[in-house]
Amino acid sequence: MQPEVNGADDFLASALVHKTALTPDADAFLKEREQSASYDVERVPLASLPNWHLGERLARADGKFFTVEGLSLTTDFGPVPQWTQPIIVQSEIGILGILAKRFDGVLHFLMQAKMEPGNTTFVQYAATVQATQSNYKRVHGGRATPYLEYFLEGTRARILFDQLLSEHGFWYLFKRNRNMIVEVPEDEDVPVHEDFTWLTLGQIRRQLTQGNGVNMNARTVLSGISYGTATGEDPLPAGEALDPFHAQLLASHRTPRPAGEMNRALTWLFDQKATYTLDAKRTSLHAMGEQWICDDDSIRHRDGRIFEIIGMSVQATSREVGTWFQPMLQPTPGNTVALICQRRDGILKFLIQAQIQPGLTDRLELAPTVQFSPGYHRGPNDFPPLTQYLDAPAEWVRLDAIQSEDGGRFAAADTRHLVVEVPEDHQVEAPENYRWMSLGLLGDLIHVGYHVNVEARSLAACLL
Amino acid sequence: MQPEVNGADDFLASALVHKTALTPDADAFLKEREQSASYDVERVPLASLPNWHLGERLARADGKFFTVEGLSLTTDFGPVPQWTQPIIVQSEIGILGILAKRFDGVLHFLMQAKMEPGNTTFVQYAATVQATQSNYKRVHGGRATPYLEYFLEGTRARILFDQLLSEHGFWYLFKRNRNMIVEVPEDEDVPVHEDFTWLTLGQIRRQLTQGNGVNMNARTVLSGISYGTATGEDPLPAGEALDPFHAQLLASHRTPRPAGEMNRALTWLFDQKATYTLDAKRTSLHAMGEQWICDDDSIRHRDGRIFEIIGMSVQATSREVGTWFQPMLQPTPGNTVALICQRRDGILKFLIQAQIQPGLTDRLELAPTVQFSPGYHRGPNDFPPLTQYLDAPAEWVRLDAIQSEDGGRFAAADTRHLVVEVPEDHQVEAPENYRWMSLGLLGDLIHVGYHVNVEARSLAACLL
Numbered sequence: 001m002q003p004e005v006n007g008a009d010d011f012l013a014s015a016l017v018h019k020t021a022l023t024p025d026a027d028a029f030l031k032e033r034e035q036s037a038s039y040d041v042e043r044v045p046l047a048s049l050p051n052w053h054l055g056e057r058l059a060r061a062d063g064k065f066f067t068v069e070g071l072s073l074t075t076d077f078g079p080v081p082q083w084t085q086p087i088i089v090q091s092e093i094g095i096l097g098i099l100a101k102r103f104d105g106v107l108h109f110l111m112q113a114k115m116e117p118g119n120t121t122f123v124q125y126a127a128t129v130q131a132t133q134s135n136y137k138r139v140h141g142g143r144a145t146p147y148l149e150y151f152l153e154g155t156r157a158r159i160l161f162d163q164l165l166s167e168h169g170f171w172y173l174f175k176r177n178r179n180m181i182v183e184v185p186e187d188e189d190v191p192v193h194e195d196f197t198w199l200t201l202g203q204i205r206r207q208l209t210q211g212n213g214v215n216m217n218a219r220t221v222l223s224g225i226s227y228g229t230a231t232g233e234d235p236l237p238a239g240e241a242l243d244p245f246h247a248q249l250l251a252s253h254r255t256p257r258p259a260g261e262m263n264r265a266l267t268w269l270f271d272q273k274a275t276y277t278l279d280a281k282r283t284s285l286h287a288m289g290e291q292w293i294c295d296d297d298s299i300r301h302r303d304g305r306i307f308e309i310i311g312m313s314v315q316a317t318s319r320e321v322g323t324w325f326q327p328m329l330q331p332t333p334g335n336t337v338a339l340i341c342q343r344r345d346g347i348l349k350f351l352i353q354a355q356i357q358p359g360l361t362d363r364l365e366l367a368p369t370v371q372f373s374p375g376y377h378r379g380p381n382d383f384p385p386l387t388q389y390l391d392a393p394a395e396w397v398r399l400d401a402i403q404s405e406d407g408g409r410f411a412a413a414d415t416r417h418l419v420v421e422v423p424e425d426h427q428v429e430a431p432e433n434y435r436w437m438s439l440g441l442l443g444d445l446i447h448v449g450y451h452v453n454v455e456a457r458s459l460a461a462c463l464l
Numbered sequence: 465m466q467p468e469v470n471g472a473d474d475f476l477a478s479a480l481v482h483k484t485a486l487t488p489d490a491d492a493f494l495k496e497r498e499q500s501a502s503y504d505v506e507r508v509p510l511a512s513l514p515n516w517h518l519g520e521r522l523a524r525a526d527g528k529f530f531t532v533e534g535l536s537l538t539t540d541f542g543p544v545p546q547w548t549q550p551i552i553v554q555s556e557i558g559i560l561g562i563l564a565k566r567f568d569g570v571l572h573f574l575m576q577a578k579m580e581p582g583n584t585t586f587v588q589y590a591a592t593v594q595a596t597q598s599n600y601k602r603v604h605g606g607r608a609t610p611y612l613e614y615f616l617e618g619t620r621a622r623i624l625f626d627q628l629l630s631e632h633g634f635w636y637l638f639k640r641n642r643n644m645i646v647e648v649p650e651d652e653d654v655p656v657h658e659d660f661t662w663l664t665l666g667q668i669r670r671q672l673t674q675g676n677g678v679n680m681n682a683r684t685v686l687s688g689i690s691y692g693t694a695t696g697e698d699p700l701p702a703g704e705a706l707d708p709f710h711a712q713l714l715a716s717h718r719t720p721r722p723a724g725e726m727n728r729a730l731t732w733l734f735d736q737k738a739t740y741t742l743d744a745k746r747t748s749l750h751a752m753g754e755q756w757i758c759d760d761d762s763i764r765h766r767d768g769r770i771f772e773i774i775g776m777s778v779q780a781t782s783r784e785v786g787t788w789f790q791p792m793l794q795p796t797p798g799n800t801v802a803l804i805c806q807r808r809d810g811i812l813k814f815l816i817q818a819q820i821q822p823g824l825t826d827r828l829e830l831a832p833t834v835q836f837s838p839g840y841h842r843g844p845n846d847f848p849p850l851t852q853y854l855d856a857p858a859e860w861v862r863l864d865a866i867q868s869e870d871g872g873r874f875a876a877a878d879t880r881h882l883v884v885e886v887p888e889d890h891q892v893e894a895p896e897n898y899r900w901m902s903l904g905l906l907g908d909l910i911h912v913g914y915h916v917n918v919e920a921r922s923l924a925a926c927l928l
Binding site (some may be wrong): 004006029089091092093095133153159161162164176178259262263267270271274275277278279281282291362363400448450 | 468470553555556557559597617623626627628639643723724726727730731734735737738741745746760824826827857912914
């Protein structure tokens, strides 16, 4: 099976364009937007959040937005067979949408300079629209979400990508968002509101490799971009010279897929799903056991592990609502996601892991080679496999950038993104639930939905 | 996106062969196997089941097999916004596998005449292998599952179909099985054990249209059969005359898919998923409210609605274990699933419904036009849409057959399967969550997994 992808050549051409008159300086635009507004973000006790109540679960009186509940887990995957943790429950589907349009024949993407209270770098490029159903049904009585109509039934133009994809499986229960890229015709006028600007994919790519310039919600949408399959003639602009690693990435994206490759990968994935079990049961927050403390200040682990649910007060001038209070999940620091890659049979392939996670819709998805959250482990004895590559020699490192998680839910959630290319003669000792894949195959799996987790997609976006 | 399918021409050729020397009379084989063994199935009180305990949940002391728990539901789909019910929880993935092999160039399928205690017609054709992990890890200490090795990692031959598919969403929580068809080479000897025989797809087709001849687990596997896309020349044997409806079915299976048709169908499906929400929460059986009675005899609804969890004692000579006791789910009678079809633009299309169900992995899947369980409704006022077609004029009815649900879990669970072809000038008034699809498109959606529910797949198997 190979997904039918749209706009592959346009995506590729845009990725090779680094300058546009529409946004002469993408860094400066972000900086300017950041200076134009002021934000005051402050941690407050959970008990002080208006409208929120901490009992069996943490919830608003009106039931809106999301709840935090207890989760009791049993699994035969990994070193810890049983644990409890809080989890965010939000069953509605949000829309993460990027609007695209050609200017002078080059596809541009309408990106929003967006403040998110949880981000350590407040203002980053976001998707054109990131709207929960509460948002766009205006539960909080704020302003309408601009550009939303381009992504709704009946008023969409050409769909380049549309898929339901999972969110963080350790933090959310069964959460998924709808990831969309919609192209409007070249001759259709699109008003550009304050905070919005058109970027080429080449410009977005540079923001991604710099780190902390493109937010999580935009990264997951961008991971749906496919460059199609090489047909012999690459549409490289005359005189364009790619750096060698970028050239390898493009070749890995566009490598022709052997017949049955996708079905074989899925059969392997089903083998992994059949090998490991997970039983996840929602409980009262008070039933999580004595290692969890729920009090007026926060919901936290006795030993400071896993993560903490805290209260936050936010004052801002550039979001739909000027001032608000909300709970946020603050992970323990040090989260790292890493992909190991290697030239194999002439093509760059990436070592992908099949991993059980508490909140995933079907329990197991494909994850980065290493997905390391120190707060989940009691010590080096139960660190996940291959963590030694996080200290790879500098000459193997192809990407090392900090990216933020969704700053609308997660506080100070910075994740180090690392890509390590090991030499061709280096032998990686990986367990059975790991598999080498080209970026093309990984992209096909993203296109089918619920097979590739958000951490792996975030890394994939950095490898466009 | 169009799935890469294997063996399409072989499947089609086999569907047109109704006789084989390997099984001269498929009816007689079933009858003979039924007479060769004796079964004694008897309802007993839940409290009398050895090893099972009814408390917060109904479970075995050793935690094996499955549990029955309470489920609390809130949804905005359908007329009932909130209810509680028991649900079967079994998180492991079972294998449902059919072995295929060519004889004289014609693909045959190794079917098992299998007794299931819950079936009203005890012995039916089953898949070659139907094994839960408990089964094949021999939790119950019985005999090994024959032919299992053909479906396991490392010892499989050619995979014709391999997909995780959902089970009954009103009865099981998040249950899915692995549906496989594996072809062994023509020159490989396969021993034929007692109770097993090779059938052509044409013979299986006849058993399906007769009703109660092919069990649920075999039907869901068979729904994964694809006849591919018509290339102009149909491999009909010389002199073969199809009845007109069968010819229309084949054309609907093999109709060329317009570019982007699958992506448009998925976009519509995501629209439905975004429209409706479902929150399902596991609870204690005792927390289901006063309308549910849990006592030594059974777990049942005060008004006899929904379904009942009963105890069963089984004595048999042709199953892995001779005598056993187990709980079973007994639905209220009268379950019907129906597909409405109509020639549209020259091709037979089927009206498919997007439906929320309590236990589905992603909450909503595609269901038959009408999926009617009288026990779920208080009266005609909250019957689902289009139930009037269950009384369609006889000349519109193309299939009307009773099929059993999985007789290993469900007692006397007979479901009427109905296919109604409305005239081309007849206007069906369907709500927005309904869509017309060719069998080819429906088959493609089955191939992607978790999009088509087991009731729709069971009907699709009857339309091969």
